Amino acid sequence: xxxxxTAAITSLALAGPxxxxxxxxxxxxxxxxxxxxxxxxxxxxxxxxxxxSVITTSGSASGDIHAAGYDVNISAQTxxxxxxxxxxxxxxxxxxxxxxxxxFSVRSTSTAPVAxxxxxxxxxxxxxxxxxxxxxxxxxxxxxxxxxxGDAWIVAETVTYGPDARIDGTLLLSTGEGHAVPERVIxxxxx
Numbered sequence: 001x002x003x004x005x006t007a008a009i010t011s012l013a014l015a016g017p018x019x020x021x022x023x024x025x026x027x028x029x030x031x032x033x034x035x036x037x038x039x040x041x042x043x044x045x046x047x048x049x050x051x052x053s054v055i056t057t058s059g060s061a062s063g064d065i066h067a068a069g070y071d072v073n074i075s076a077q078t079x080x081x082x083x084x085x086x087x088x089x090x091x092x093x094x095x096x097x098x099x100x101x102x103x104f105s106v107r108s109t110s111t112a113p114v115a116x117x118x119x120x121x122x123x124x125x126x127x128x129x130x131x132x133x134x135x136x137x138x139x140x141x142x143x144x145x146x147x148x149x150g151d152a153w154i155v156a157e158t159v160t161y162g163p164d165a166r167i168d169g170t171l172l173l174s175t176g177e178g179h180a181v182p183e184r185v186i187x188x189x190x191x
Contacts, residue, residue, distance in 0.1 A: 022052070030063070038069070042076045055086070064097075072103070081116075089122075091129070098133070106139075110146070110164075117150070128162075134169070144185075161185050 022035030029046035038052040042059035048066065050057065055069040057076035064080040072086035079096040089103040091112045098116035099108070106122040108114070112129035117136070120127065125139040127146050134150035142154055145162025151169035159175050167186040173179070181191060 031061070040076075047080070048076075108146075125156075128164075135167075 022033060022038050024031070024033040024040065031040070031042065031044045031046065031048045033040050033050045035052045037054040038050050039056045040050065040059070042048060042057055042061050044061040044063065047063035048057070048061045050067045050069070052069045054071045055067045056073045057065065057067070060077040060079070062079040065074060065076065065078045065082045067074060067084045069086045070088070072084045072089045073092070074082060074084060074090070075092045077093045081097045082091065082095045082099045082101070084091070084101040086103045087105070089101045089106045090109070091099065091101065091107065092109040093112055095112065095114045095116070098119070099114050100119045102121040104122055105124045106120045107126040108118065108129035110128045114129060114131045114133070117133035118127065118131045119136045121138045123140045125137050125142045127135065127137065127142070127144050130146050131148045131150070135148045135152040135154070137153070138155045140156060141158045142156040143160045143162065144165040146164055147166040147168070149168050151171070152167045153172040155174040157176060159173070159179060161182055165185045167190070169190070171181065171186050171191045173181065173191060181188070
């Protein structure tokens with residue numbers, strides 16, 4: 001999260017007193033963008049830092065992406081890690097390493113496989129993109145509809161499982177009483 005704060009502060013400093021107009025700059029190989037509505041088609045060779053009310057990315061970034069805003073929509077392929085915070089965070093493109101995202105509503109679509117670990121924090125969490133590493137999900141409602149190759153740690157009031165949900169490692173689960181995990185998701189011996 002330290003990276004997200006750094007990105008937000010740096011991007012806001014670049015924008016100056018008025019954020020109505022998007023300001024974008026490449027500096028030291030990294031891309032910085034800030035404004036009310038930031039829409040970036042990226043061909044970034046370094047890291048990307050974006051802050052604003054609405055963040056929408058497409059294209060690709062070879063390094064990490066750091067995004068903070070009210071509505072954050074990441075459809076840029078990320079070569080490194082992805083850090084995102086907002087009221088609504090939607091990830092719809094592949095991520096080459098880890099994802100850390102927080103918001104009221106956080107979602108990874110089926111077109112957003114994660115090569116590393118996925119960490120989601122928020123009220124409503126939807127995981128539809130495959131996770132090659134471990135899954136950590138702390139939320140009110142968690143919906144898992146993707147394969148997780150590693151371990152999973154889920155803390156939630158409610159957890160639901162779609163037809164594509166599968167956990168290959170172990171599951172550490174903290175939820176309301178009477179919660180049953182379907183055998184097709186994970187055998188009871190690994191919970």
